[in-house]
Amino acid sequence: MKPPAFAYAAPETVAECLALKAAHGEEARFIAGGQSLMPLLNLRMVRPAVVIDLGKVRDLAYWRREGDDIAIGAMLRQRRLEQDKELATALPLLAEAVQQIGHPATRSRGTIVGSLCHADPAAELPVCALLLKAQLVLSSTKGRRTMAAEDFLTDALSTSIKDDELVEQVRIQTGRKGTGYAFMELARRHGDFALISVAALVAGTAGRVAIGGLGAAPLAFDLQAGDIAGEAQRIAQSLEPPNDLHATADYRRALAQTLIERALAKAAERSKT
């Protein structure tokens, strides 16, 4: 479990990062918190020629308000969602979801954007990003483009990012008054990737859920009717979750139904306070 040889670069500006990525393309990987990339390197499941460390780029570890959104830089650690009250209040769904991500030690290293880019099908933050229609800002030496989470998250461990791009920022809508949010999941152990995770929001008669743990990109559904139980059943029946070591597809579908129902009920209750 030792990684193969790779070159290591630790630039200090975004421009340098982009130049390196443009030069090395798919041979180069960015590393932020390293909570996914390091194990993959040690298992020799990825073999980048160059690892570009974002850790020394000071102007990526930020969050700020931009209109109705919170803009989060590529180096903002997950732990900030727990420790920064103002951020947690602005993003109530993420603040709830982050409790389920690994453990304090991993959250102190892991970044929000890093989790979106790794796109593990059972990770929590992509589900939140999809539910809240987050926008990702992708930069390269050629310029910058903005993409919705739905278009960014294409499959398990797959995104629409190009070989020369860096996800510099994600923009997420702030929690709105009159809207209730809830995040629920079930994992084999606390901190493990979810067997199924559900993020839900309810505003008046409108509602939306996003579901992770499906073995592919998370899926989002807008509610078509007010009957929560019926909607949960309808949505769960349409899912094609995986069979794996930890759970069967049948179980996951039934679990999704329960969690959708419960998350919507909780979000509805919260929307009233």
Added chain:
Amino acid sequence: MLFGTRQTRGEDDRLIQGKGRYVDDIKLPGMLHVALVRSEAARAHVKVDVEAARSAPGVRAVFVATDLPASAKILPDCHPNPVLRNPRGPQVLADGVVRYVGEPIVAIVAESRYLAEDAAELVSVEYNLLPAVVDLERAMSDESRRVHEDLQSNLAARIPVSCGDTDKAFADAACIVRERLQIQRGAGQAMETRGIVAHWDPHAERMVVWNVSQVPFVHRTAIANALQLSENSVQVLNPDVGGGFGYKGLTYVEDLLIPVIARQLEVPIKWIEDRREHLIAAYHERTQLHDMEIATTADGVILGIRGKFLCDAGAYTPWGPVVPLLTAVNIPGPYKVPNYKVECDLVYTNTVPIAPVRGAGRPQACYVSERLLDAVARKLNIDGAELRRRNLIQAHEYPYDVGFISRDGTRRTYDSGNVPALLERALEMIEYDKHKARQKDYAAQGRHIGIGLACCVEDTGLGPFEEVGMTVELDGSVTVRMGTPSQGQGQRTAFAQIVADQLAVPFDKIKVLAGNTDNVRYSIGTFASRAGIVTGSAVLNASKQLRERALKIAGTLLQASPDDLTLEDGGVVRKDGGKLGRAMSLSDIVHTSLGESGAPLPLRDLGPGMSTVASFSPPTNTFATGCHAALVEVDPRTCKVSILKYVAVEDFGTMINPMIVDGQVIGGVGLGIGNAFLEKVVYDDSGQILTGTFMDYLVATTMDVPHVHIDYLATPSPLNPLGMKGAGQGGTIPVPAALSAAVEDALRDYGLRLRHVPFSESDIFAALQTARTGAAA
């Protein structure tokens, strides 16, 4: 008295400050590093080409099977037993045939582990694949697939154990219950993996090996034989070791391979097992499939238990038939089973070999007997606690003759115990009656709460002996030398407590040395809950000898009768409180008795100094017992299980340090929770192992282990002078049975039946569907 008191561990300051020294901390000049190329196939003929690896950067040597001396080609059976009719030892490096995924084929020696792993990727192994033997039942039926082609079948051993007349018992029975029960494969996961540093010292002409062994003397012999050296030309050292779980008490091919490489190259060699190697290639345990039946009277009194079970051997038998043998003799547990007949087939498969892991065959036995009792309770509509009361061996019936020969060849006799009292205490602590009475109310609130119980015995403190050397140093401090190293059990604290009481020396003036084969002459090792009892009793014997000697020397010097003297505060005093002619500390006694350089010895009849060697040999095992109770809540929709309360009531006889024992129990329960819910090694049909990382093989963490409510009731063992029983495994053994029962009880209205461990949320969901379909049909 320090014996029996909660003393803070003397080890901990050092360890929690990061001052421990583990095998990977051993760094020698010029040391090279080994990476192993392991089989990617479960069963295949292999051809190996290592030329590209030989010329890779930093590579200094490459070893294949033909490079090994004849004495180091096959790992010897370290636990021979006549029931093992077809033993097959693991190949140190696979020679043309591989029999499990992870079996070592090539050793790369390079300047760093990184370079060694780079070169390992350049080794070309051509696999001529053969169909793998994975499923236990098929392994016994399919003659065409044999793990060892020279054998007639995949049967490694057939183990019969019986007493009484089961045919008659079952003919007379009012109630018979049959169950098919499965325990799936698990393993030990210590914080520190295995690791070896081997160094041929050309000046001393000696092989010096640092490793993580629980049995350094066993390893010393194995290494000496492999290198064709005398045992005094091999030294095995164990620095700090981060957890044992039993699997470090076994011998592995790397234990021979690394010293052989170091001898041939005459360069220090290091190999540290990485977590992936540990998960896919270190010995596993647990896999058994039981077809068992129990016969009782209409009142639920056990008349007999009979049946067959299959035990997975994996591809080789490095540790004999110990695991299935222990299961076979432990199924009756603390219950009266007058008629008993089981037969176990130990079966070769193309998987990692099976060898004892904490619990060692007993969790399976406890699971079987307790699950049978729960089935009887359900069938006869008798409360589970009441059914156990009716069947437990009563306090006055100890010593209790179980009726058959035990693992150590003696008649299996429980030396002392009072499990009925353990049960009552556990029921009280879990508030059994209260929760049972409220179950309907809980259900009305939509809460599904259940209780499970399990009782167990554990054969501990097995022989033949341990030896202890003890010296009072010139400054009056005491050095204790032993052969049973620590993997974290707190030897330095516990054994010092025994010495302190006998020699009246302050705790911090006693140094316990273990983990160096030069310390004592002979030893067996730390495993099977034996070091506390066997080494502890030898420590007591050595302390008593030195105490007696101190009084004798002091008596001579003071012209007093030793009977009038005693030891206090590191010196000799009069028993009656009167003044001695002069103060005499242990230091004075040593100084005086050693005499002056060049002069005649002062006390010629008594000999020089205060040093002794003592040993202890138990007549047979002593039996620890326990009763666990679990209160759980289950969400029938998500199938998530929450442990509301967990109670462990243990009888470990008299205890040296109950705080250390608490740690053993809590850790044991943690493994038991893993065995109940999480820890499962999975192979696919082709013998590929699917659980090669901690993402797939799940270990209970602090988040999964609740507070464990512990109590102790002691029936001192008559088999050793301090009345001790072993505490290493009792925490683990009953847990899967107790939690299975609790979860079934919580979902009793759904007709849930659990017949295998571990079980996941998804497994409970599937079992609920089966129950629903069964009820509809």
